[in-house]
Amino acid sequence: xxxxxxxxxxxxxxxxxxxxxxxxxxxxxxxxxxxxxxxxxxxxxxxxxxxxxxxxxxxxxxxxxxxxxxxxxxxxxxxxxxxxxxxxxxxxxxxxxxxxxxxxxxxxxxxxxxxxxxxxxxxxxxxxxxxxxxxxxxxxxxxxxxxxxxxxxxxxxxxxxxxxxxxxxxxxxxxxxxxxxxxxxxxxxxxxxxxxxxxxxxxxxxxxxxxxxxxxxxxxxxxxxxxxxxxxxxxxxxxxxxxxxxxxxxxxxxxxxxxxxxxxxxxxxxxxxxxxxxxxxxxxxxxxxxxxxxxxxxxxxxxxxxxxxxxxxxxxxxxxxxxxxxxxxxxxxxxxxxxxxxxxxxxxxxxxxxxxxxxxxxxxxxxxxxxxxxxxxxxxxxxxxxxxxxxxxxxxx
Ligand SMILES: [Zn+2]
Ligand SMILES: [Zn+2]
Numbered sequence: 001x002x003x004x005x006x007x008x009x010x011x012x013x014x015x016x017x018x019x020x021x022x023x024x025x026x027x028x029x030x031x032x033x034x035x036x037x038x039x040x041x042x043x044x045x046x047x048x049x050x051x052x053x054x055x056x057x058x059x060x061x062x063x064x065x066x067x068x069x070x071x072x073x074x075x076x077x078x079x080x081x082x083x084x085x086x087x088x089x090x091x092x093x094x095x096x097x098x099x100x101x102x103x104x105x106x107x108x109x110x111x112x113x114x115x116x117x118x119x120x121x122x123x124x125x126x127x128x129x130x131x132x133x134x135x136x137x138x139x140x141x142x143x144x145x146x147x148x149x150x151x152x153x154x155x156x157x158x159x160x161x162x163x164x165x166x167x168x169x170x171x172x173x174x175x176x177x178x179x180x181x182x183x184x185x186x187x188x189x190x191x192x193x194x195x196x197x198x199x200x201x202x203x204x205x206x207x208x209x210x211x212x213x214x215x216x217x218x219x220x221x222x223x224x225x226x227x228x229x230x231x232x233x234x235x236x237x238x239x240x241x242x243x244x245x246x247x248x249x250x251x252x253x254x255x256x257x258x259x260x261x262x263x264x265x266x267x268x269x270x271x272x273x274x275x276x277x278x279x280x281x282x283x284x285x286x287x288x289x290x291x292x293x294x295x296x297x298x299x300x301x302x303x304x305x306x307x308x309x310x311x312x313x314x315x316x317x318x319x320x321x322x323x324x325x326x327x328x329x330x331x332x333x334x335x336x337x338x339x340x341x342x343x344x345x346x347x348x349x350x351x352x353x354x355x356x357x358x359x360x361x362x363x364x365x366x367x368x369x370x371x372x373x374x375x376x377x378x379x380x381x382x383x384x385x386x387x388x389x390x391x392x393x394x395x396x397x
C-alpha cells in the first residue's frame with residue numbers, strides 16, 4: 001500500500017488531533033492530557049505501550065512481521081510559558097501557555113506515522129519504537145526530557161539501533177524538508193561567574209579591589225577567545241545576558257555576578273572553550289588582586305546527524321515522495337535541541353519540516369506568541385518519516 005495514499009486518508013483526523021493538543025498546551029513534565037491523548041490513539045492501533053511514573057512521556061512499540069533492527073522515532077510534547085496572541089479558532093485555552101515551538105505538530109505527525117506503519121506491519125523489517133518525549137524546553141536546573149528518558153532506559157528493551165526526529169521550521173515553506181550535513185545545531189551551556197573584589201568608597205579605589213572594572217575586562221577579553229583562539233570556520237558564540245552588582249554610584253561593591261550562554265558546534269571546541277574561559281576569567285581576576293568562582297552548567301550537546309541516515313532520507317524523498325521537496329540547509333543553527341542527547345548513544349537523523357506559507361505570521365521565528373504553523377506540513381512530515389522508517393529498516397537489516 002502506498003504511504004502517500006494512507007497519509008492523505010488520515011490527514012484530516014490527524015490535523016484534528018493536532019488542534020486539540022494546540023488548544024490545551026502543557027508545560028514541561030506536566031504533559032498529562034497530551035500523554036492521555038497519545039495513549040488512547042496508540043491503544044486504538046494495538047501498539048504496545050510503555051509508561052513510567054518517572055516521566056509524562058509515552059513509549060510505543062510496533063513490531064514488524066519480519067526480523068530486523070529497532071528504529072526509534074521521537075516527538076517532543078511540551079509547550080512554552082508564552083501567552084498566545086493569534087486569532088486561531090483553536091488557540092490556546094490554557095492561559096499563559098502556548099505551543100509556539102510546534103511540538104503539537106511533532107506529536108500529530110508521529111501519531112500519523114504510527115497509524116501508517118501499523119497498517120504496513122507486514123512490510124516492516126524490524127521494530128519501530130515511538131518516543132513521545134516530555135520537556136524538550138529545558139527548565140533551568142533540571143534534566144531535559146531526553147536526558148530523563150535515557151536515564152530511564154528508553155534506548156534499551158528493545159535496544160534502539162538508531163533514532164530519527166523532526167522539527168517545524170518557519171524558514172522553509174510547507175512541502176519541503178530541510179537537511180544539514182556536519183554540525184547542525186549547537187551545544188548550549190550556561191556560564192555563571194562570580195567576580196570577587198573588595199568593596200569600599202568609590203573615591204578611594206586604590207584601597208579597594210574593583211570587581212566592576214574586572215568584569216568589564218572579562219566581558220571584552222572573553223570575546224577574543226572566539227576571535228583569536230578558535231578557527232574562523234568553527235562557529236562559537238559567547239553572549240552575556242545578565243550582570244548584577246553594586247548598590248550605589250559612590251560605592252565599589254564586593255562582588256559582581258555575570259551570567260551568559262556558550263554555543264559550539266562540536267564537542268572538542270565545547271571542551272576547549274570551557275577550559276579557556278576558566279583560565280581567562282581566573283587570570284584576569286587575579287591580575288587585579290581579586291578572584292572568581294566559575295560555574296559551567298552543561299545543557300544539550302551539539303547535534304550532528306549520521307550521513308548514511310541523511311542519504312536514506314534524501315533518496316526516499318527524491319524517489320518516492322513526488323510532492324515533497326528536499327532542501328540542503330546552508331547554515332547550522334546556533335540554537336540547541338535535546339534530541340542531541342540521544343545522539344551521544346546512537347546514530348540519528350534530525351530534519352526540518354517546512355511550515356511557512358504566504359502569511360507573514362508563518363515566517364516569524366519559533367517561540368513567538370504570534371507564530372502560525374501551516375498544518376499542511378503534517379502530511380509531508382508523516383510521509384517523510386514513515387517512508388524513511390521503512391527504508392532504514394530495509395537497508396540496515
Ligand atoms: Zn523550542
Ligand atoms: Zn522545539
